[in-house]
Amino acid sequence: MTSLFQRLKTDCADEWCSYTHHAFVRGMGDGSLPEAAFRDYLVQDYLFLIQFARAYALATYKARSLSEMRAGLDGLKAILDVEMDLHVRLCAKWGLSTVDLETTPEKPQTIAYTRFVLDAGQAGDLLDLYAALAPCMIGYGEIGKALQKHATPDNPYAEWIAEYASDGYQEIMAASIANLDALAVDMLTENRYPRLKHLFSQATLLEADFWQMGLDAEQDEK
């Protein structure tokens, strides 16, 4: 059986490309991304991660078995216990304090993306939720790996790139693909596919909008 993830990615190839090859991503790769754009992205990503933790709490709630509950809980703990600390430390290196992070409001693109994913899970079941979460978990691994091939050590975004290209994150990415594909074996019927494709495509476009938000913020500062 073909992988559900591969099928979604193939069927949403244009959207996937607009996300993984966005100008923001290319700018990180060659180091030309304006620092103000990256700072704006970092703050919004902190707010994004809080909502993504809620999405994994929802996956735990929507689980049908203890093993599915544990998978949801692992995602929640990965964000709360690991990802958040890493993120706050990276923000500090870029001059962003916890006060900055906690007092900045969510931008419309952050709200649009995170609430879309939460609604996909609330209105649907576990497969709907993981289809909406897949672009986020898998796309960053692909982007990290692709950028690392050409990044030089003096690239200002080297730490971000190294994080997502790391063996640790590549394992999380592989586990996300395996989790989605395993759920599909159990839950996917052909009549469900159009809805899953819609969720995946929409989440992918909202990722591209999230990058664009960073670029636009830099323009607004001028």
Ligand SMILES: Cc1ncc(C[n+]2csc(CCO)c2C)c(N)n1
């Ligand atoms: C806009 C945006 N999309 C995807 C990720 C990647 N990501 C989302 S949740 C998570 C934690 C996994 O343990 C990671 C790495 C991000 N940070 N920001």
